[in-house]
Amino acid sequence: MNRQSELFDNRIADWLEDDPVHAPAQLLETVLAAMPSVPQRHGGQAWRPAALPRWWQLAAAAALVVVLGLLGLKALTPPTVAPSQSPQPTATQSAPTSTPASSIAAATPTAAATGEPLPKALLGAWSHAAGGWWWFLPAGDPECTQAVHTTEACAVWDRQVTTAEIGIATYAADTVSIRWRSGFCNGVTGVYTVELSGDALTLLEHPGGCEGDNLVLTRAGTGRAPTAPPPPTP
Amino acid sequence: MQVELIERAKRGDRDAFASLAAASADRCYALAYRILRDPHRAQDAAQQALLGAWRDLPTLRDVERFDAWLHRLVVNACYVEARSERRWVAKVRVLRAEPETVDIARGVAARDELESAFRQLSPEHRAVVVLHHHLGYQLTEIAETLGIPAGTARSRLHHAVKQLRAVLDSNESGTVGEQIS
Numbered sequence: 001m002n003r004q005s006e007l008f009d010n011r012i013a014d015w016l017e018d019d020p021v022h023a024p025a026q027l028l029e030t031v032l033a034a035m036p037s038v039p040q041r042h043g044g045q046a047w048r049p050a051a052l053p054r055w056w057q058l059a060a061a062a063a064l065v066v067v068l069g070l071l072g073l074k075a076l077t078p079p080t081v082a083p084s085q086s087p088q089p090t091a092t093q094s095a096p097t098s099t100p101a102s103s104i105a106a107a108t109p110t111a112a113a114t115g116e117p118l119p120k121a122l123l124g125a126w127s128h129a130a131g132g133w134w135w136f137l138p139a140g141d142p143e144c145t146q147a148v149h150t151t152e153a154c155a156v157w158d159r160q161v162t163t164a165e166i167g168i169a170t171y172a173a174d175t176v177s178i179r180w181r182s183g184f185c186n187g188v189t190g191v192y193t194v195e196l197s198g199d200a201l202t203l204l205e206h207p208g209g210c211e212g213d214n215l216v217l218t219r220a221g222t223g224r225a226p227t228a229p230p231p232p233t234p
Numbered sequence: 235m236q237v238e239l240i241e242r243a244k245r246g247d248r249d250a251f252a253s254l255a256a257a258s259a260d261r262c263y264a265l266a267y268r269i270l271r272d273p274h275r276a277q278d279a280a281q282q283a284l285l286g287a288w289r290d291l292p293t294l295r296d297v298e299r300f301d302a303w304l305h306r307l308v309v310n311a312c313y314v315e316a317r318s319e320r321r322w323v324a325k326v327r328v329l330r331a332e333p334e335t336v337d338i339a340r341g342v343a344a345r346d347e348l349e350s351a352f353r354q355l356s357p358e359h360r361a362v363v364v365l366h367h368h369l370g371y372q373l374t375e376i377a378e379t380l381g382i383p384a385g386t387a388r389s390r391l392h393h394a395v396k397q398l399r400a401v402l403d404s405n406e407s408g409t410v411g412e413q414i415s
Contacts (some may be wrong), residue, residue, distance in 0.1 A: 008395070008398075008399060009395075010365065011348070011350070011365065012367045012395075013367045013368065015267045015345060015348050015349075016268050016364060016367055016368040017368070018345075019267055019268050020263075020264065020267055020273070021264045022260050022262060022263070022264075023238070023259045023260045023263030023264075023277070023280060024273070024276070027263060027277050027280055027281055028255060028256055028258055028259045030281050031255050031288075032252055032255065033260070034281075034285055035248060035251065035285065035288055036248070038288055038289050039286050039289070040246055040288065040289055040291065040292050041289055041290055041292055041293055042288075128383070129383035129384065129385065131378070134402070138361055143333060149340065151288070159381050161297065163293040183293065204295060210396075213358065213380075213382050213386065216383055216386075234269075234312075
């Protein structure tokens with residue numbers, strides 16, 4: 001650092017030093033008054049149906065029966081060819097971590113209605129330069145079904161500071177939308193333009209997201225990126 | 235002591251969190267003020283961060299990282315506050331023109347120029363400057379706190395300082411002279 005830079009840095013530091021250091025008394029009073037009305041999140045504690053009212057459990061069970069019935073009907077119906085549409089790739093079938101459940105999920109109206117399946121090239125684990133792991137998991141992956149109760153694909157973002165964040169991921173025209181359902185960004189939908197080049201993946205965040213920045217990721221287990229652990233279980 | 239308070243607060247002990255909040259309020263406010271440059275918005279951001287800390291504390295894995303985690307909550311609350319619809323409150327300072335106060339006025343003008351230049355930075359760039367120059371964080375610590383790559387932290391700091399210098403250089407002497415004459 002040269003002398004001029006040092007002087008300038010000192011000037012900034014001195015200027016910041018002169019700003020107030022004590023919070024107004026109301027700040028703490030407001031926080032302490034509001035605290036009882038803010039419930040704590042429970043880290044690592046999965047959503048439990050038993051915590052819901054009885055009538056809600058009955059309604060959920062009835063809805064599940066209807067969905068399974070529709071799925072059964074759809075499975076029995078012979079496939080039809082839609083000439084005006086290009087054939088949709090079934091990423092879930094070709095995904096490296098696909099399970100029997102994933103092929104069922106790909107056939108559900110929910111998954112089909114929300115956009116294209118996640119491209120196969122996105123699926124799997126990614127490493128973040130600042131530490132942390134990002135996973136794109138295919139529709140039907142147990143992590144998605146158990147953590148966020150979706151038959152769609154999901155994304156898991158483990159910053160390794162707080163508990164992992166999990167969101168429902170949908171894809172359309174080089175853009176992935178993630179509706180975060182747990183963790184720091186819970187309730188926020190992040191929309192990212194996907195730039196994939198070899199083992200490098202950049203997620204360019206659109207305004208209004210939670211990160212406030214783009215994510216530069218490297219395919220785990222390639223180059224300097226280590227092999228990823230399995231995604232954390234919520 | 236703080237670790238014990240954090241552990242208790244994680245388990246829902248309100249008194250423990252009240253003690254933590256009391257010990258952290260000044261620090262949160264000071265950080266928010268330096269980024270937002272407005273006392274009311276800084277207060278709002280610090281309050282949001284502390285309430286967010288209470289809400290999400292059970293999800294904090296490493297209690298040793300409480301301070302960095304809290305700083306991150308404050309910075310994120312500042313981003314939200316900065317993007318809210320409320321307008322920045324302009325700070326207008328009238329400089330006195332008496333010859334004997336020229337030195338004082340020159341100093342005040344220089345500070346106002348720095349203030350004005352800093353306000354032209356985005357919240358993300360301000361945060362990096364404050365973490366580095368006020369809290370003394372190294373780039374890796376900034377990256378870790380903000381959850382961004384170290385390269386991004388470096389480029390933000392570089393860009394922010396460059397922009398500050400550019401604004402100050404362009405205003406140098408001429409503007410100060412005009413304001414105090």
